[in-house]
Amino acid sequence: MDGTNLARCSCGALQVETTAVAQFIIACHCRACQRRSGAAFGAGAYFDRAAANVVGDPREYCRTPDGGGTFRSFFCDTCGTTLFWTIDDHPGLIGVALGTFDAPVNGVAVHSLYERTKLDWITLDSAALHSEAGYPDPA
Ligand SMILES: [Zn+2]
Ligand SMILES: [Zn+2]
Numbered sequence: 018m019d020g021t022n023l024a025r026c027s028c029g030a031l032q033v034e035t036t037a038v039a040q041f042i043i044a045c046h047c048r049a050c051q052r053r054s055g056a057a058f059g060a061g062a063y064f065d066r067a068a069a070n071v072v073g074d075p076r077e078y079c080r081t082p083d084g085g086g087t088f089r090s091f092f093c094d095t096c097g098t099t100l101f102w103t104i105d106d107h108p109g110l111i112g113v114a115l116g117t118f119d120a121p122v123n124g125v126a127v128h129s130l131y132e133r134t135k136l137d138w139i140t141l142d143s144a145a146l147h148s149e150a151g152y153p154d155p156a
Contacts, residue, residue, distance in 0.1 A: 024117040026098035030073050031091075033101050033113050037068035039125045042115060044141055047131035049082060053090060053099060054114075057136050061102065061112035062122045069111045075100065083151070128152075 022039075025032040039062040050059025075091035082088050086106035092099040101113045115122060126145040129135075133149045141147075 022122070023119045024100060024113045025119070026073075026093040026100050026117065027096040028093060028098075030095050031075050031093040031098070031100050032072040033069055033111070033117075034072065035064050035069040035113075037064045039064055039122055040110075041145075042122065042125050042127045043112070044127055044129045044144065045131055046129070046133075046135035046139075047083065048134055049080060049088075050131075051134070057139060060115035062115055062118070062125065063110050063112050066103070066109055066111040069101075069113070071101070 021034060021036050023032060023034050042060065042062050045059040045061075047059075051057065053059060071091075073093070076094050078090045078092065080088050080090075082104075086104055088102060088104050090099050090102045098117065099114055100117055101111055103111055127141060127143060128146040128148075129141045129144040130146075130148050130151055132147055146152075
């Protein structure tokens, strides 16, 4: 993914623009991401936070994930789309909801996490990493 990437909420009031290349994609099958997204799994592309420009005035919802830390979701006041999120333990990154980009985000490694609560009918054969929970401890 090269050049300028634009992501926006349903109504367009909230946007994230970045010139960076996505570092990886997380497909997260945890129950919290299923509920947050309302979808079968949460999916986001992660970028260098310093390279991402947020336009608009999002509302914020905080939760504490299983792994600890604080997960902050930012959503549009008008249309309700959760457009992006940050994790306090990883301040250099911003996650942007994968379905909100104008151009499809392809060619980026997919990390499939919390597969212990993955729906049976989902297969992500092309994922570079599969984990039953969060990231495996480095060997
Ligand atoms: Zn909106
Ligand atoms: Zn999750």
